[in-house]
Amino acid sequence: MNRLSQSFFQQPDTLQIAKDLLGKKLVTNFNHNITSGIITEVEAYCGIADKACHAFGDRRTKRTETMYKAGGVVYVYLCYGIHHLLNIVTHQENNPHAVLIRGIQPVDGVATMLKRRNKKKLDKGITIGPGKVSQALGITTNLDGISIEDHRIWIESTRIIVPKNKIKSTPRIGVDYAGEDAKLPYRFLLPDRYFS
DNA sequence: ATGAGGATTCCA
DNA sequence: GGAATCCTCATC
Numbered sequence: 001m002n003r004l005s006q007s008f009f010q011q012p013d014t015l016q017i018a019k020d021l022l023g024k025k026l027v028t029n030f031n032h033n034i035t036s037g038i039i040t041e042v043e044a045y046c047g048i049a050d051k052a053c054h055a056f057g058d059r060r061t062k063r064t065e066t067m068y069k070a071g072g073v074v075y076v077y078l079c080y081g082i083h084h085l086l087n088i089v090t091h092q093e094n095n096p097h098a099v100l101i102r103g104i105q106p107v108d109g110v111a112t113m114l115k116r117r118n119k120k121k122l123d124k125g126i127t128i129g130p131g132k133v134s135q136a137l138g139i140t141t142n143l144d145g146i147s148i149e150d151h152r153i154w155i156e157s158t159r160i161i162v163p164k165n166k167i168k169s170t171p172r173i174g175v176d177y178a179g180e181d182a183k184l185p186y187r188f189l190l191p192d193r194y195f196s
Numbered sequence: 197a198t199g200a201g202g203a204t205t206c207c208a
Numbered sequence: 209g210g211a212a213t214c215c216t217c218a219t220c
Binding site: 045053054078079081083085087102130131132173175178 | 201202203204205
């Protein structure tokens, strides 16, 4: 299947990109060890006016600098000192939007993912949650800033059709500090067991 | 130099 | 319900 180009992520509507990522396949490949899954849950973070966004108020720091790159690069940062959270930067250079990948449904390399997650068997929820996604796919902050067309990480289109009315939206998770913006319906997910 | 807090997960 | 855990960032 076709890999999404960086230009896909440079479109102007981050909410639309976020929704379009549902049903696509996220793949990593380290030392010929391929792991992948279908994206089932995402959140959009929309630039300097979005209080929940790291770049709110045009905050340019060493960490957020990645978000200011042109769309189509990976933004990975450490959360709570433990979890590596994977985002794909969207929009144009100096317009810091991104989509957080919050959940996937495992496809390739299940054994590897279980091992990375310290799990014995494949139960529901093995890759639901942003920290779990990164752990299962072997993603760490050392990928921060690389292209989504890299040989180590990419996203493929699939045959999966996601009808608009199947996409559920809710407020984003863990952003209570964001005031009014905490209520924005910028989290998008597919119904449980959508593919099974 | 210091300290508060975080786009989470796991276990009791 | 609370701990784990450490980097980032604002402030001193």
